[in-house]
Ligand code: SF4
Protein backbone atom coordinates (compact mmCIF):
# COMPACT_ATOMS: atom_id res chain seq x y z
CA UNK A 1 0.00 0.00 0.00
CA UNK A 2 1.27 3.53 -0.85
CA UNK A 3 1.61 5.76 2.24
CA UNK A 4 1.31 8.98 0.17
CA UNK A 5 -2.17 10.09 -0.83
CA UNK A 6 -2.33 10.03 -4.63
CA UNK A 7 -5.14 11.75 -6.54
CA UNK A 8 -5.67 11.68 -10.32
CA UNK A 9 -8.17 13.90 -12.13
CA UNK A 10 -9.15 14.11 -15.81
CA UNK A 11 -7.88 16.97 -17.92
CA UNK A 12 -10.42 19.26 -19.57
CA UNK A 13 -12.23 17.36 -22.31
CA UNK A 14 -10.92 17.94 -25.84
CA UNK A 15 -13.87 16.58 -27.78
CA UNK A 16 -15.33 19.11 -30.24
CA UNK A 17 -18.96 20.12 -30.49
CA UNK A 18 -21.14 17.65 -32.33
CA UNK A 19 -24.73 18.22 -33.40
CA UNK A 20 -26.18 18.44 -29.89
CA UNK A 21 -23.24 18.68 -27.51
CA UNK A 22 -23.38 21.51 -24.99
CA UNK A 23 -20.14 23.52 -24.95
CA UNK A 24 -18.08 23.09 -21.81
CA UNK A 25 -18.04 26.57 -20.24
CA UNK A 26 -15.02 28.50 -21.44
CA UNK A 27 -14.80 30.27 -18.13
CA UNK A 28 -15.43 27.10 -16.16
CA UNK A 29 -15.63 26.99 -12.41
CA UNK A 30 -14.90 23.26 -12.23
CA UNK A 31 -14.08 22.88 -8.54
CA UNK A 32 -17.14 22.96 -6.30
CA UNK A 33 -15.33 23.73 -3.05
CA UNK A 34 -12.81 26.43 -2.15
CA UNK A 35 -9.84 26.70 0.15
CA UNK A 36 -11.94 29.07 2.27
CA UNK A 37 -13.89 25.97 3.31
CA UNK A 38 -10.75 24.52 4.80
CA UNK A 39 -11.44 24.35 8.51
CA UNK A 40 -9.52 21.10 8.77
CA UNK A 41 -10.98 19.87 12.03
CA UNK A 42 -14.50 20.11 10.54
CA UNK A 43 -13.74 18.43 7.19
CA UNK A 44 -15.68 15.29 6.34
CA UNK A 45 -16.60 13.34 3.22
CA UNK A 46 -19.47 14.75 1.21
CA UNK A 47 -22.58 12.80 2.35
CA UNK A 48 -23.10 11.58 -1.23
CA UNK A 49 -19.46 10.62 -1.80
CA UNK A 50 -19.38 7.39 -3.82
CA UNK A 51 -16.44 5.14 -4.64
CA UNK A 52 -16.14 2.30 -7.14
CA UNK A 53 -13.33 -0.20 -6.96
CA UNK A 54 -10.96 -0.23 -9.97
CA UNK A 55 -8.33 -2.87 -9.29
CA UNK A 56 -9.07 -5.11 -6.30
CA UNK A 57 -8.75 -2.38 -3.71
CA UNK A 58 -5.58 -0.62 -4.88
CA UNK A 59 -7.47 2.34 -6.35
CA UNK A 60 -11.04 3.63 -6.47
CA UNK A 61 -12.80 6.15 -8.65
CA UNK A 62 -14.43 8.72 -6.35
CA UNK A 63 -17.19 11.25 -7.08
CA UNK A 64 -20.25 12.98 -5.71
CA UNK A 65 -22.83 12.27 -8.41
CA UNK A 66 -23.29 15.29 -10.65
CA UNK A 67 -21.71 17.70 -8.16
CA UNK A 68 -17.97 17.01 -7.83
CA UNK A 69 -15.09 16.37 -10.14
CA UNK A 70 -14.26 12.74 -10.80
CA UNK A 71 -10.99 11.49 -9.28
CA UNK A 72 -8.98 8.32 -8.84
CA UNK A 73 -7.70 7.80 -5.29
CA UNK A 74 -5.15 5.33 -4.01
CA UNK A 75 -5.59 3.49 -0.70
CA UNK A 76 -3.77 6.19 1.28
CA UNK A 77 -6.05 8.94 -0.05
CA UNK A 78 -9.11 6.82 0.66
CA UNK A 79 -7.89 6.01 4.17
CA UNK A 80 -7.33 9.72 4.79
CA UNK A 81 -10.95 10.47 3.85
CA UNK A 82 -12.20 7.66 6.08
CA UNK A 83 -10.25 9.08 9.09
CA UNK A 84 -11.94 12.50 8.89
CA UNK A 85 -12.46 14.64 10.85
CA UNK A 86 -8.80 14.81 11.86
CA UNK A 87 -7.99 15.48 15.49
CA UNK A 88 -4.21 15.82 15.29
CA UNK A 89 -2.93 19.16 14.01
CA UNK A 90 0.43 17.59 13.14
CA UNK A 91 -1.18 14.97 10.93
CA UNK A 92 -3.33 17.65 9.30
CA UNK A 93 -0.21 19.59 8.34
CA UNK A 94 1.27 16.48 6.72
CA UNK A 95 -1.75 15.86 4.52
CA UNK A 96 -2.73 19.49 3.98
CA UNK A 97 -2.06 19.44 0.22
CA UNK A 98 -4.22 16.37 -0.36
CA UNK A 99 -7.04 17.83 1.73
CA UNK A 100 -6.99 21.08 -0.24
CA UNK A 101 -7.25 19.14 -3.46
CA UNK A 102 -10.14 17.00 -2.22
CA UNK A 103 -12.02 20.09 -1.02
CA UNK A 104 -11.47 21.88 -4.33
CA UNK A 105 -12.87 18.88 -6.19
CA UNK A 106 -15.99 18.87 -4.02
CA UNK A 107 -15.31 15.46 -2.42
CA UNK A 108 -14.93 16.91 1.11
CA UNK A 109 -17.17 19.40 2.89
CA UNK A 110 -17.34 21.05 6.30
CA UNK A 111 -20.99 20.40 7.05
CA UNK A 112 -23.33 17.39 7.12
CA UNK A 113 -25.85 19.20 4.93
CA UNK A 114 -24.00 20.95 2.12
CA UNK A 115 -26.23 23.12 -0.05
CA UNK A 116 -26.65 21.76 -3.56
CA UNK A 117 -25.07 24.29 -5.89
CA UNK A 118 -27.14 25.14 -8.95
CA UNK A 119 -25.10 24.74 -12.15
CA UNK A 120 -23.80 28.01 -13.53
CA UNK A 121 -25.62 29.45 -16.56
CA UNK A 122 -23.81 28.85 -19.89
CA UNK A 123 -21.60 31.66 -21.12
CA UNK A 124 -21.72 30.50 -24.75
CA UNK A 125 -24.48 31.06 -27.31
CA UNK A 126 -24.56 28.30 -29.92
CA UNK A 127 -25.67 28.98 -33.49
CA UNK A 128 -26.22 26.31 -36.15
CA UNK A 129 -25.90 27.50 -39.74
CA UNK A 130 -27.66 25.21 -42.17
CA UNK A 131 -25.56 26.05 -45.24
CA UNK A 132 -27.17 23.67 -47.72
CA UNK A 133 -29.80 20.99 -48.23
CA UNK A 134 -27.49 19.13 -50.62
CA UNK A 135 -25.70 15.96 -49.57
CA UNK A 136 -23.87 13.14 -51.33
CA UNK A 137 -25.04 10.59 -48.71
CA UNK A 138 -28.49 9.16 -47.98
CA UNK A 139 -28.37 8.24 -44.27
CA UNK A 140 -31.37 6.23 -43.15
CA UNK A 141 -32.01 8.42 -40.09
CA UNK A 142 -31.44 11.81 -41.73
CA UNK A 143 -34.13 14.46 -41.16
CA UNK A 144 -33.20 16.71 -44.12
CA UNK A 145 -35.21 16.63 -47.34
CA UNK A 146 -32.33 16.74 -49.88
CA UNK A 147 -32.30 19.24 -52.75
CA UNK A 148 -29.86 21.83 -54.06
CA UNK A 149 -31.11 24.81 -52.09
CA UNK A 150 -28.31 26.60 -50.22
CA UNK A 151 -27.72 29.64 -48.03
CA UNK A 152 -26.69 32.79 -49.90
CA UNK A 153 -23.72 34.77 -48.64
CA UNK A 154 -25.99 37.73 -47.81
CA UNK A 155 -28.16 35.46 -45.63
CA UNK A 156 -25.07 33.93 -44.01
CA UNK A 157 -23.67 37.37 -43.10
CA UNK A 158 -27.02 38.46 -41.70
CA UNK A 159 -27.17 35.19 -39.71
CA UNK A 160 -23.80 36.03 -38.15
CA UNK A 161 -24.97 39.54 -37.31
CA UNK A 162 -28.21 38.23 -35.78
CA UNK A 163 -26.26 35.69 -33.68
CA UNK A 164 -23.84 38.33 -32.42
CA UNK A 165 -26.70 40.71 -31.60
CA UNK A 166 -28.43 37.93 -29.61
CA UNK A 167 -25.20 37.08 -27.80
CA UNK A 168 -24.70 40.72 -26.80
CA UNK A 169 -28.32 41.23 -25.82
CA UNK A 170 -28.19 38.30 -23.37
CA UNK A 171 -24.64 38.83 -22.10
CA UNK A 172 -22.93 35.73 -23.54
CA UNK A 173 -19.16 35.86 -23.68
CA UNK A 174 -18.63 33.52 -26.61
CA UNK A 175 -20.35 32.44 -29.82
CA UNK A 176 -20.01 28.78 -30.90
CA UNK A 177 -20.86 28.21 -34.56
CA UNK A 178 -21.76 24.88 -36.14
CA UNK A 179 -21.49 24.88 -39.93
CA UNK A 180 -23.87 22.16 -41.05
CA UNK A 181 -26.30 20.94 -43.68
CA UNK A 182 -26.83 18.71 -45.62
CA UNK A 183 -23.14 18.46 -46.33
CA UNK A 184 -21.49 21.85 -45.61
CA UNK A 185 -18.33 21.03 -47.59
CA UNK A 186 -20.58 21.19 -50.70
CA UNK A 187 -20.93 24.92 -49.85
CA UNK A 188 -17.24 25.39 -49.10
CA UNK A 189 -16.83 28.93 -50.48
CA UNK A 190 -19.80 30.16 -48.44
CA UNK A 191 -18.44 28.39 -45.36
CA UNK A 192 -15.01 30.03 -45.67
CA UNK A 193 -16.35 33.54 -46.37
CA UNK A 194 -18.91 33.24 -43.56
CA UNK A 195 -16.31 32.16 -41.04
CA UNK A 196 -13.96 34.99 -41.98
CA UNK A 197 -16.85 37.41 -41.52
CA UNK A 198 -17.69 35.81 -38.15
CA UNK A 199 -14.07 36.20 -37.02
CA UNK A 200 -14.06 39.92 -37.91
CA UNK A 201 -17.46 40.64 -36.40
CA UNK A 202 -16.87 38.70 -33.16
CA UNK A 203 -13.52 40.44 -32.66
CA UNK A 204 -15.21 43.81 -33.16
CA UNK A 205 -17.95 42.87 -30.69
CA UNK A 206 -15.50 41.57 -28.07
CA UNK A 207 -16.95 38.07 -28.25
CA UNK A 208 -14.98 34.83 -28.15
CA UNK A 209 -15.54 32.54 -31.14
CA UNK A 210 -15.40 28.75 -31.46
CA UNK A 211 -16.56 26.89 -34.56
CA UNK A 212 -16.85 23.40 -35.93
CA UNK A 213 -17.79 21.95 -39.30
CA UNK A 214 -20.21 19.01 -39.09
CA UNK A 215 -19.38 16.93 -42.16
CA UNK A 216 -19.67 13.41 -43.49
CA UNK A 217 -15.93 13.65 -44.22
CA UNK A 218 -15.97 12.42 -47.82
CA UNK A 219 -15.12 15.92 -49.09
CA UNK A 220 -12.11 16.46 -46.83
CA UNK A 221 -9.60 16.94 -49.64
CA UNK A 222 -6.04 18.03 -48.82
CA UNK A 223 -6.57 21.67 -49.97
CA UNK A 224 -9.80 21.97 -47.97
CA UNK A 225 -8.12 20.49 -44.89
CA UNK A 226 -5.35 23.08 -45.21
CA UNK A 227 -7.90 25.90 -45.50
CA UNK A 228 -9.95 24.67 -42.51
CA UNK A 229 -6.77 24.48 -40.48
CA UNK A 230 -5.77 28.03 -41.45
CA UNK A 231 -9.18 29.23 -40.30
CA UNK A 232 -8.83 27.42 -36.95
CA UNK A 233 -11.99 25.41 -37.50
CA UNK A 234 -12.72 22.20 -35.58
CA UNK A 235 -14.05 19.32 -37.66
CA UNK A 236 -16.63 16.74 -36.60
CA UNK A 237 -17.12 13.77 -38.92
CA UNK A 238 -20.10 11.41 -38.77
CA UNK A 239 -19.26 7.72 -39.10
CA UNK A 240 -21.29 4.88 -37.59
CA UNK A 241 -19.28 1.69 -38.12
CA UNK A 242 -16.10 0.30 -39.64
CA UNK A 243 -17.69 -1.37 -42.65
CA UNK A 244 -21.00 -3.06 -43.46
CA UNK A 245 -23.20 -1.43 -40.82
CA UNK A 246 -22.13 2.08 -41.80
CA UNK A 247 -22.49 1.25 -45.49
CA UNK A 248 -26.07 0.05 -44.86
CA UNK A 249 -26.99 2.96 -42.63
CA UNK A 250 -25.19 5.67 -44.61
CA UNK A 251 -25.04 4.83 -48.33
CA UNK A 252 -23.77 7.29 -50.95
CA UNK A 253 -26.55 8.74 -53.11
CA UNK A 254 -25.64 6.19 -55.82
CA UNK A 255 -26.30 3.37 -53.32
CA UNK A 256 -22.68 2.30 -52.73
CA UNK A 257 -21.13 2.28 -49.27
CA UNK A 258 -19.57 5.42 -47.79
CA UNK A 259 -17.24 3.94 -45.17
CA UNK A 260 -14.04 3.81 -47.25
CA UNK A 261 -14.51 7.38 -48.50
CA UNK A 262 -15.14 8.69 -44.97
CA UNK A 263 -12.12 6.89 -43.55
CA UNK A 264 -9.96 8.25 -46.37
CA UNK A 265 -11.20 11.76 -45.53
CA UNK A 266 -10.29 11.22 -41.87
CA UNK A 267 -6.79 10.09 -42.84
CA UNK A 268 -6.34 13.17 -45.07
CA UNK A 269 -7.47 15.39 -42.19
CA UNK A 270 -4.92 13.80 -39.86
CA UNK A 271 -2.19 14.10 -42.46
CA UNK A 272 -3.08 17.79 -42.84
CA UNK A 273 -2.78 18.48 -39.11
CA UNK A 274 -6.48 18.43 -38.17
CA UNK A 275 -7.62 16.02 -35.48
CA UNK A 276 -11.35 15.55 -36.18
CA UNK A 277 -13.84 14.34 -33.61
CA UNK A 278 -15.87 11.42 -34.96
CA UNK A 279 -19.59 11.38 -34.09
CA UNK A 280 -21.09 7.87 -33.99
CA UNK A 281 -24.87 7.47 -34.09
CA UNK A 282 -25.94 4.17 -32.56
CA UNK A 283 -28.92 2.36 -34.03
CA UNK A 284 -30.07 -1.27 -33.95
CA UNK A 285 -28.33 -1.63 -37.34
CA UNK A 286 -25.00 -0.09 -36.34
CA UNK A 287 -24.60 -1.32 -32.75
CA UNK A 288 -22.75 -4.56 -33.52
CA UNK A 289 -20.30 -2.79 -35.85
CA UNK A 290 -19.37 -0.01 -33.42
CA UNK A 291 -16.58 -1.82 -31.50
CA UNK A 292 -14.59 -2.37 -34.72
CA UNK A 293 -14.82 1.33 -35.58
CA UNK A 294 -13.97 2.33 -32.02
CA UNK A 295 -10.87 0.14 -32.23
CA UNK A 296 -9.88 1.83 -35.51
CA UNK A 297 -10.33 5.29 -33.97
CA UNK A 298 -8.43 4.42 -30.79
CA UNK A 299 -5.48 3.19 -32.85
CA UNK A 300 -5.33 6.67 -34.43
CA UNK A 301 -6.07 8.56 -31.19
CA UNK A 302 -9.08 10.19 -32.84
CA UNK A 303 -11.63 11.40 -30.27
CA UNK A 304 -15.22 10.29 -30.73
CA UNK A 305 -18.70 10.68 -29.28
CA UNK A 306 -21.44 8.05 -28.97
CA UNK A 307 -25.07 9.15 -29.42
CA UNK A 308 -28.32 7.23 -29.63
CA UNK A 309 -30.43 7.65 -32.78
CA UNK A 310 -33.47 9.90 -32.37
CA UNK A 311 -36.90 9.23 -33.77
CA UNK A 312 -38.21 12.18 -35.77
CA UNK A 313 -41.29 13.11 -37.71
CA UNK A 314 -39.74 13.89 -41.09
CA UNK A 315 -40.55 11.28 -43.73
CA UNK A 316 -41.10 7.62 -42.83
CA UNK A 317 -40.91 6.37 -39.29
CA UNK A 318 -37.46 5.41 -38.06
CA UNK A 319 -38.55 3.64 -34.90
CA UNK A 320 -37.11 0.40 -36.26
CA UNK A 321 -33.66 2.02 -36.07
CA UNK A 322 -33.81 2.42 -32.29
CA UNK A 323 -32.29 -0.49 -30.37
CA UNK A 324 -34.24 -1.76 -27.36
CA UNK A 325 -33.06 -0.92 -23.85
CA UNK A 326 -31.42 -4.21 -22.85
CA UNK A 327 -29.69 -4.61 -26.23
CA UNK A 328 -28.38 -1.06 -26.07
CA UNK A 329 -27.01 -1.45 -22.53
CA UNK A 330 -25.28 -4.71 -23.41
CA UNK A 331 -23.93 -3.24 -26.66
CA UNK A 332 -22.60 -0.15 -24.89
CA UNK A 333 -20.80 -2.34 -22.37
CA UNK A 334 -19.14 -4.19 -25.24
CA UNK A 335 -18.02 -0.85 -26.69
CA UNK A 336 -16.69 0.25 -23.27
CA UNK A 337 -14.70 -3.00 -23.05
CA UNK A 338 -13.04 -2.10 -26.35
CA UNK A 339 -12.13 1.33 -24.96
CA UNK A 340 -10.81 -0.21 -21.72
CA UNK A 341 -8.43 -2.40 -23.71
CA UNK A 342 -6.84 0.62 -25.42
CA UNK A 343 -7.69 3.74 -23.39
CA UNK A 344 -7.23 7.08 -25.17
CA UNK A 345 -5.44 10.24 -24.08
CA UNK A 346 -8.66 12.28 -23.81
CA UNK A 347 -11.32 12.31 -21.12
CA UNK A 348 -14.30 10.01 -21.74
CA UNK A 349 -16.65 11.78 -19.35
CA UNK A 350 -18.42 13.96 -21.89
CA UNK A 351 -18.23 11.69 -24.90
CA UNK A 352 -19.39 8.11 -24.37
CA UNK A 353 -23.00 8.25 -23.14
CA UNK A 354 -25.30 10.09 -25.49
CA UNK A 355 -26.13 13.64 -24.32
CA UNK A 356 -24.79 13.18 -20.80
CA UNK A 357 -21.59 14.94 -19.75
CA UNK A 358 -19.95 13.96 -16.47
CA UNK A 359 -17.16 16.51 -16.79
CA UNK A 360 -19.14 19.47 -15.41
CA UNK A 361 -22.50 20.31 -13.85
CA UNK A 362 -25.13 21.65 -16.23
CA UNK A 363 -28.88 22.21 -16.03
CA UNK A 364 -29.92 21.05 -19.53
CA UNK A 365 -28.82 18.22 -21.81
CA UNK A 366 -28.33 20.61 -24.73
CA UNK A 367 -28.61 24.27 -25.57
CA UNK A 368 -31.96 23.94 -27.41
CA UNK A 369 -34.72 26.26 -26.28
CA UNK A 370 -32.39 28.49 -24.24
CA UNK A 371 -28.95 29.11 -25.66
CA UNK A 372 -29.29 27.99 -29.28
CA UNK A 373 -30.25 29.50 -32.64
CA UNK A 374 -30.72 27.10 -35.57
CA UNK A 375 -30.69 29.16 -38.75
CA UNK A 376 -31.76 27.55 -42.01
CA UNK A 377 -30.71 28.51 -45.54
CA UNK A 378 -33.66 30.92 -45.86
CA UNK A 379 -32.68 32.68 -42.62
CA UNK A 380 -35.50 31.19 -40.57
CA UNK A 381 -34.65 30.43 -36.95
CA UNK A 382 -35.74 27.36 -34.98
CA UNK A 383 -34.97 25.95 -31.53
CA UNK A 384 -33.28 22.71 -32.72
CA UNK A 385 -31.84 21.38 -35.97
CA UNK A 386 -34.40 18.57 -35.86
CA UNK A 387 -37.24 21.11 -35.58
CA UNK A 388 -36.31 23.28 -38.55
CA UNK A 389 -39.82 22.75 -39.89
CA UNK A 390 -41.08 24.74 -36.87
CA UNK A 391 -39.28 28.12 -37.12
CA UNK A 392 -40.21 30.77 -34.57
CA UNK A 393 -38.37 33.80 -35.96
CA UNK A 394 -35.93 34.85 -38.66
CA UNK A 395 -32.62 36.69 -38.90
CA UNK A 396 -34.41 40.06 -39.10
CA UNK A 397 -36.37 39.48 -35.86
CA UNK A 398 -35.49 41.93 -33.08
CA UNK A 399 -35.10 39.19 -30.43
CA UNK A 400 -35.05 35.67 -31.93
CA UNK A 401 -33.59 34.07 -28.81
CA UNK A 402 -36.36 35.59 -26.69
CA UNK A 403 -38.91 34.20 -29.19
CA UNK A 404 -37.39 30.72 -28.85
CA UNK A 405 -37.36 30.88 -25.05
CA UNK A 406 -41.03 31.85 -24.97
CA UNK A 407 -42.25 29.44 -27.65
CA UNK A 408 -44.93 27.33 -25.95
CA UNK A 409 -45.31 24.92 -28.88
CA UNK A 410 -41.78 23.59 -28.33
CA UNK A 411 -40.67 24.18 -24.72
CA UNK A 412 -37.25 22.55 -25.09
CA UNK A 413 -35.34 24.72 -22.65
CA UNK A 414 -36.63 23.35 -19.35
CA UNK A 415 -34.11 23.06 -16.54
CA UNK A 416 -33.58 19.52 -15.26
CA UNK A 417 -34.75 20.62 -11.78
CA UNK A 418 -38.23 21.20 -13.24
CA UNK A 419 -38.59 17.71 -14.76
CA UNK A 420 -40.74 15.07 -13.12
CA UNK A 421 -38.58 12.10 -12.23
CA UNK A 422 -35.36 14.15 -12.52
CA UNK A 423 -35.80 16.58 -9.62
CA UNK A 424 -34.46 14.17 -7.03
CA UNK A 425 -32.13 12.16 -9.27
CA UNK A 426 -28.53 12.26 -8.06
CA UNK A 427 -27.25 12.24 -11.64
CA UNK A 428 -29.31 15.21 -12.83
CA UNK A 429 -26.56 17.83 -13.31
CA UNK A 430 -24.48 15.40 -15.35
CA UNK A 431 -27.51 14.27 -17.32
CA UNK A 432 -29.71 17.30 -17.89
CA UNK A 433 -32.73 15.03 -18.40
CA UNK A 434 -31.91 13.85 -21.93
CA UNK A 435 -32.84 15.18 -25.38
CA UNK A 436 -36.03 17.21 -24.79
CA UNK A 437 -37.22 16.70 -28.36
CA UNK A 438 -36.92 12.91 -28.08
CA UNK A 439 -38.81 13.07 -24.77
CA UNK A 440 -41.53 15.20 -26.37
CA UNK A 441 -41.92 12.75 -29.23
CA UNK A 442 -41.99 9.74 -26.92
CA UNK A 443 -44.25 11.17 -24.20
CA UNK A 444 -45.91 14.35 -25.49
CA UNK A 445 -44.15 16.32 -22.71
CA UNK A 446 -40.79 17.91 -21.99
CA UNK A 447 -41.26 18.24 -18.21
CA UNK A 448 -40.45 14.59 -17.56
CA UNK A 449 -37.37 12.36 -17.61
CA UNK A 450 -35.87 10.99 -20.81
CA UNK A 451 -37.14 7.76 -22.39
CA UNK A 452 -33.46 6.70 -22.21
CA UNK A 453 -33.34 7.27 -18.43
CA UNK A 454 -32.90 3.58 -17.51
CA UNK A 455 -30.04 3.25 -19.99
CA UNK A 456 -28.25 6.28 -18.55
CA UNK A 457 -28.67 5.09 -14.95
CA UNK A 458 -27.43 1.60 -15.81
CA UNK A 459 -24.33 2.92 -17.58
CA UNK A 460 -23.16 5.81 -15.37
CA UNK A 461 -21.15 3.51 -13.06
CA UNK A 462 -19.62 1.72 -16.08
CA UNK A 463 -18.53 5.02 -17.61
CA UNK A 464 -17.09 6.33 -14.33
CA UNK A 465 -15.13 3.12 -13.81
CA UNK A 466 -13.90 3.27 -17.40
CA UNK A 467 -12.66 6.85 -16.91
CA UNK A 468 -10.95 5.76 -13.69
CA UNK A 469 -9.16 2.92 -15.49
CA UNK A 470 -8.11 5.34 -18.23
CA UNK A 471 -6.59 7.72 -15.68
CA UNK A 472 -4.73 4.85 -14.03
CA UNK A 473 -3.43 3.68 -17.40
CA UNK A 474 -2.07 7.16 -18.11
CA UNK A 475 -0.02 7.58 -14.95
S1 SF4 B 1 -33.34 11.44 -17.29
FE1 SF4 B 1 -33.10 9.90 -15.69
S2 SF4 B 1 -30.87 9.85 -15.27
FE2 SF4 B 1 -31.32 11.78 -16.33
S3 SF4 B 1 -31.66 13.32 -14.69
FE3 SF4 B 1 -33.68 12.47 -15.29
S4 SF4 B 1 -34.04 10.81 -13.85
FE4 SF4 B 1 -31.82 11.26 -13.78
Ligand code: SF4
Pocket residue numbers: 019020310355365366367368384385386412434435436437438
Ligand atom coordinates in the same frame (compact mmCIF):
# COMPACT_ATOMS: atom_id res chain seq x y z
S1 SF4 C 1 -33.41 18.93 -28.51
FE1 SF4 C 1 -32.43 16.92 -28.83
S2 SF4 C 1 -31.91 16.89 -31.04
FE2 SF4 C 1 -32.28 19.07 -30.44
S3 SF4 C 1 -30.23 19.89 -29.87
FE3 SF4 C 1 -31.22 19.10 -27.99
S4 SF4 C 1 -30.44 16.98 -27.75
FE4 SF4 C 1 -30.08 17.63 -29.90
